[in-house]
Amino acid sequence: MSNEVNTDLLKERSTATFDAERLTEFIYKGPEKVKRKRQIQNIVLQDKFLQSFKPTEFYDRDGQYNNAVRRQIYIMDRLEELGFRSETDRLNFREAAAPVELSPFGLHSGMFVPTLERQGTPEQSRKWVPLGKSFKMIGTYAQTELGHGTFIRGLETTATFDPETQEFILDSPTLSSIKYWPGNVAKTVNHCLVMAQLYTQGKCHGTHLFLVQVRSMEDHTIMPGLEIGDIGPKLGFDGVDNGFMKFNKYRIPRMNMLMRYAKVLENGDYIKPKNAKLTYGAMVMVRVWIVMDAFKALSRATVIAVRYSAVRRQSELRPGGEEAQVIDYQTQQYKLFPLLATSYAFLLAAEGMSQIYAKISSDIERGNLEDMPQLHALACGLKAFCTWVGCEGIEVCRMSCGGHGYSHASGIPKIYANIVGACTYEGENTVMMLQTARYLSKSYFRGQRGESLPELIQYLTIDLNVKSTLGEDCSFESLVAAYSHRAARMVATACKLQNANKQKGMPSHDAWNKSTVPFIAATKAHCHLLYAVYGIVENMGEFMQDGYFNQDQISILNRKVLALLEDIRPNAVALVDAFDYPDHLLQSCLGRYDGQVYEALYENSKSSPLNNTDIHSSYYNYIRPMMQKRSKSKDISAKL
Numbered sequence: 001m002s003n004e005v006n007t008d009l010l011k012e013r014s015t016a017t018f019d020a021e022r023l024t025e026f027i028y029k030g031p032e033k034v035k036r037k038r039q040i041q042n043i044v045l046q047d048k049f050l051q052s053f054k055p056t057e058f059y060d061r062d063g064q065y066n067n068a069v070r071r072q073i074y075i076m077d078r079l080e081e082l083g084f085r086s087e088t089d090r091l092n093f094r095e096a097a098a099p100v101e102l103s104p105f106g107l108h109s110g111m112f113v114p115t116l117e118r119q120g121t122p123e124q125s126r127k128w129v130p131l132g133k134s135f136k137m138i139g140t141y142a143q144t145e146l147g148h149g150t151f152i153r154g155l156e157t158t159a160t161f162d163p164e165t166q167e168f169i170l171d172s173p174t175l176s177s178i179k180y181w182p183g184n185v186a187k188t189v190n191h192c193l194v195m196a197q198l199y200t201q202g203k204c205h206g207t208h209l210f211l212v213q214v215r216s217m218e219d220h221t222i223m224p225g226l227e228i229g230d231i232g233p234k235l236g237f238d239g240v241d242n243g244f245m246k247f248n249k250y251r252i253p254r255m256n257m258l259m260r261y262a263k264v265l266e267n268g269d270y271i272k273p274k275n276a277k278l279t280y281g282a283m284v285m286v287r288v289w290i291v292m293d294a295f296k297a298l299s300r301a302t303v304i305a306v307r308y309s310a311v312r313r314q315s316e317l318r319p320g321g322e323e324a325q326v327i328d329y330q331t332q333q334y335k336l337f338p339l340l341a342t343s344y345a346f347l348l349a350a351e352g353m354s355q356i357y358a359k360i361s362s363d364i365e366r367g368n369l370e371d372m373p374q375l376h377a378l379a380c381g382l383k384a385f386c387t388w389v390g391c392e393g394i395e396v397c398r399m400s401c402g403g404h405g406y407s408h409a410s411g412i413p414k415i416y417a418n419i420v421g422a423c424t425y426e427g428e429n430t431v432m433m434l435q436t437a438r439y440l441s442k443s444y445f446r447g448q449r450g451e452s453l454p455e456l457i458q459y460l461t462i463d464l465n466v467k468s469t470l471g472e473d474c475s476f477e478s479l480v481a482a483y484s485h486r487a488a489r490m491v492a493t494a495c496k497l498q499n500a501n502k503q504k505g506m507p508s509h510d511a512w513n514k515s516t517v518p519f520i521a522a523t524k525a526h527c528h529l530l531y532a533v534y535g536i537v538e539n540m541g542e543f544m545q546d547g548y549f550n551q552d553q554i555s556i557l558n559r560k561v562l563a564l565l566e567d568i569r570p571n572a573v574a575l576v577d578a579f580d581y582p583d584h585l586l587q588s589c590l591g592r593y594d595g596q597v598y599e600a601l602y603e604n605s606k607s608s609p610l611n612n613t614d615i616h617s618s619y620y621n622y623i624r625p626m627m628q629k630r631s632k633s634k635d636i637s638a639k640l
């Protein structure tokens, strides 16, 4: 490979109107943090073992899982040796060391240990958390079953208390009750946090979490009374062993129920939690993280697509002129620049969401549950919105790279395959949106009754007769007012339909179900407040429905969005450079910092296993015999 930077990229960087490094410092919270991040990434780059892995698509499933385990254990050991204590340092190291592959220990660190910490009594946490943190106990979160993922109240696994032995008996009474999907259950873990219906004194008390040992700590054999296996290959998550697990009257001690909020006493008495949804805390936490995952995935795809679009030349823009950089086509800009802006919006949304989560979750831990519904609604809505928009955006990035985008060498298919799972896991997106919709509906009616609303949704009570004051400058205030108006109108419309259904005599659940399509649209509009001009132009019908904008204002907005493309154009490459993703993080021949995409693609293709021999064995086994058979046949043309 040559060491030169592609001249188009060089020019893009020299003509940018701002200093990308300053923006990088803003993103990572200061020059010191940027420096530290780069140091850590360089440690990974110098590490021969970590650099020796080929991309996962070159391995079969067994190899993918094996490599993921091998690499992640090496990462753990290196983190110990390096003595990194800060979460940011550790995350930077982990991301650089395994940029594409998901960890078979991700759910251990991401859900198992935090749930023990937050849902266990102080005693339980003291006992188990150190074992988890030191990986003496490896665990995961096993909730979903063959028959139910969404409807947690419908889960069928039972945990029945036996006061005689002071144990719970875990059982999978039906085929549909078998745990199915939980990550890392199949091969990796020796413990699970199992969500099961609690029965005591002959009564069911709903779902609760239980710590269950599933494999021997000595030799990793499956505990008697359990059946465990892998569910098979998936769209992504190559290195993750999502599994199934069946309980056959499997006994665990009473104290293995997580009892911070709900309790079962020795005599079998049940003590209710302050709020039954406290058991769902781990899911809320992960939904918050997923917003950040959506940012990372979309921004990486955008970096790849924008850099490649600056390097790729195709067709004449000026008749007889040189071939144009595809980034100069207005249609290409319209595909990519809004996604670039969305990436930045997602980053800020993810950070804001994390701050709100930190505040409200600490209130909850201190027993103040007042803001729980608000947190739930916000996390559900943003998780669904950002993963949906992110995935659509990544697909646009892939297609904007033309044919090469379809190759794994572009790096984009893997980004997509992994993040698209997040539209389903941790709460299926439509279902999540409908949770936020219920909150909006309740809040709307409360607003109508004159009750005060939390700040984020006070806009629901604005006067819908007021028209837009948007002028040539498309001021920030006029844009915020437009989004508020549109969302408030759509929530009101959906609520009125819900009410009208009720008035027709429908039971309230039917009245709700028969208004959920407009409610989903209204909830998307609510989440869409992250956007500006482009969001209006793309959804003009919804903004226009009640004549909120006049014809002149629509023209202003249409002109403005095209003018913004011109503004972004000289800065597009600098704006993606500012994310400061090194090449080994992007793993993309198209998104390379130096823009040497053709050399990289050509080199990369040589590593295809099909190139190990000039003549493939299938020629000797199938093609040659077929040709020989045909050449002996009398009427070859009739058989072709």
Ligand SMILES: CCCCC/C=C\C/C=C\C/C=C\C/C=C\CCCC(=O)SCCNC(=O)CCNC(=O)[C@H](O)C(C)(C)COP(=O)(O)OP(=O)(O)OC[C@H]1O[C@@H](n2cnc3c(N)ncnc32)[C@H](O)[C@@H]1OP(=O)(O)O
Binding pocket: 102, 103, 105, 106, 107, 109, 110, 111, 141, 143, 144, 149, 150, 151, 152, 153, 183, 240, 277, 280, 281, 283, 284, 286, 289, 372, 373, 376, 425, 426, 427, 428, 431, 435, 438
């Ligand atoms: C991800 C780890 C990150 C780790 C990071 C580290 C490293 C990363 C490396 C690798 C990671 C690798 C892999 C990770 C990937 C994937 C992990 C996936 C894990 C899973 O995939 S794990 C299973 C998740 N599975 C779900 O996510 C089920 C969704 N299903 C539900 O969540 C509920 O079932 C719902 C919401 C449908 C409720 O259904 P429902 O309404 O029928 O229930 P119910 O009637 O009981 O609710 C009565 C009232 O409670 C309210 N309410 C409900 N929930 C609440 C809450 N949490 N807080 C406050 N209020 C709540 C309702 O809104 C209602 O309110 P109202 O009455 O006012 O309307």
Ligand SMILES: Cc1cc2nc3c(=O)[nH]c(=O)nc-3n(C[C@H](O)[C@H](O)[C@H](O)COP(=O)(O)OP(=O)(O)OC[C@H]3O[C@@H](n4cnc5c(N)ncnc54)[C@H](O)[C@@H]3O)c2cc1C
Binding pocket: 107, 141, 142, 143, 144, 147, 148, 149, 150, 151, 180, 181, 182, 183, 237, 242, 421, 424, 425, 426, 427, 428, 429, 430, 431, 434
């Ligand atoms: C990659 C991956 C990793 C996973 N990891 C884990 C894990 O570690 N642990 C774990 O426990 N689980 C895990 N899961 C399971 C995941 O949490 C569930 O698949 C998810 O919660 C969705 O539930 P479901 O499969 O039952 O979907 P369903 O609810 O069956 O969805 C099917 C359709 O029905 C619709 N629908 C369902 N209910 C409603 C409703 N009330 N209103 C309107 N529409 C509705 C949905 O919108 C969807 O279109 C994982 C899944 C994936 C894909």
